[in-house]
Amino acid sequence: MSAPTMPVATARAEQPEPPKVRPDLRTATRRPRRRRRLVLVGLALALVAAFAVRVLLGDYTFTIPDFFRILFGEQIPVSTFILMETKLPRAVLAVLVGLAFGAAGSLFQMLLRNPLASPDIVGVSLGASAAGIFALLTLGLRDGAVSLFAVIGAVLISGVVRWVAGTTGGYRLVLVGVGVAAAMVSVVQYLLARSNTWDVQLALRWLVGSLNNVPWSTIGLLAVALLVLLPTLAVMARSLEALELGADAAAGLGTGRHRTDALLLVGVLLTAVGVAAAGPVAFVAFMAGPIARALMGGRHSLLAGALVGAVLMLLADHTAAYLVPDVVLPVGIVTGAVGGPFLLWLLARGAATGRTG
Template identity: 85%
Template sequence: MSAPTLPVAAVTTPDEPAVRTDLRTATRRTRRRRRVVLGCLVAALVAAFAVRVLLGDYTFTVPDFFRILFGEQVPVSTFILMETKLPRAVLAVLVGVALGSTGSLFQMLLRNPLASPDIVGVSLGASAAGIFALLTLGLRDGAVSAFAVVGAVAVSAAVRWVAGTTGGYRLVLTGVGVAAAMTSVVQYLLARSNTWDVQLALRWLVGSLNNVPWSTIGTLALALAVLLPVLAYLSRSLEVLELGDEAAAGLGTGRHRTDALLLVGVLLTAVAVAAAGPVAFVAFMAGPIARAFLGGRHSLLAGALVGAVLMLLADYAAAYLVPGVVLPVGIVTGAVGGPFLLWLLARGAATGRTR
């Protein structure tokens, strides 16, 4: 007698053509949303730039703006536009692009929404080196900027070395500790200097777009023209690097690519700080805002555009929020960024997300 046969449950396999169709549909939807968001951010950037340049206590029409821009001399108007409003707006865009892209880069690489140059000590490293050059060595202008760049690179190298290969929260915590040490250095240098030098240092330390010459703006633009294409080239493997060093190495992308991207991010932060001082929280806020617009997806370009818009709006508020007083832009971004940090922490605690 043969053994009884047991019924075999039917095994269903997914319909491969249907799966491919769903995947293509989802991909098209994601790309469409990305294009729409980027287009809206570009429009917002143009609108914010126009508001910063054309409006305020001295207004310009669009035809007047272009006439002056192309060389026509109009008493008073030419000076106000070409020496006050336009340089501040252009500098705000350049600094915002540098800080916004860097903040998004750090948060993507380290898989941590708190990992921005403000938090991990890069900005404060540049600040401490710049203040040392300004107050102790008596240097000015380009020499201070060079010291700021060197200080940012040195501090980031120290943080990376102490954090080791684990990255993530270890690097963030190391950066927070180094940032505290750099803050102590800055406070010590301010305390031992005379009143005039301290006032000069504080105007730079807070983060300001006031009285920045066109030569400095041109140098920053040249630096971004070199660094941003390098960042775009290296970021092609960024989605793989987000998986972590070990997973990325298994997929053929070594740790050297992570270090190269971090170095480019540090240099972008350093040149922005050298030009305008350590403008607080722009790099920190740009990434989460861009991700919210993109439905949780990362984008360096979106982060750069958000950073530029934030800088323009903050600078407009700094110029006209208090009548008769032009505030440093870092005061406005700090006032907004502090509550934003607390909200982000509370949101992470409420949802149980720590990464």
């Protein structure tokens, strides 16, 4: 007698169904992308608004039609000079320098996995400053030659910091950078102490970081440099996610130390060209990364950091121009006044939460 057979329909009904993707999981994966797009669009709009405020408002205001008429070549007495020789160059330079510093600061913090690892802190900006001051005070150079020395100084100092720090990077590189920065401060102070009063005033104005009286030729050179460096960074940044996991994990994924050094070199050059154009504007590179990361919900973004840097520069320059009546302050005074407390807050927050980087 044969055993009873189970109907085919019943056997199929008793087989477990394949797991289905939960709708909430699919939504959770889309959420960061949506937030990223919204933040980037918001930052772009904030940049446009800050640029408009810097150019159109102030002691001498412009209407939007007048702005475009002057921009396309119409000559309006007084208005054309104020816009084309004062307001517009400062606003354009603020955007370019802010993009350079913001991208560089975010890049340093991503690569070294440390919110303190900005060009301001690890000595790159001060290396450029020391070289520029040496060219200005000792060699008697001006304008483009000083800018070239600043770029060379930033590259040399970053090479020294990287060599002394060795292959470990991270906190060791930050500590070495802080030590080298202290040495560069001593060099700058020595050069200032042995110079005459007039040259010292020129040097101090450049050291603080200022957008005053920067010619269109310098702005054009900075724009050309950024047209090369920023796309290069965008292409190379595809490996940043692997590098953020650490040196060993990055090496296992096929991304070695040479890629880290190449990215750091791009960050150094971005810092150097920004310092060469406007001086070492304090704390913009340092503040842009953490602010962008907070807006992105804890995720790093070079583009967000660059946009935040540009917005910070525009707002700081507008404040510097109109904070004190009849006095145009260097923009570095405003960023330094804001960046110092921001650094203390970041340190206190890290100590309170038990995080070190």
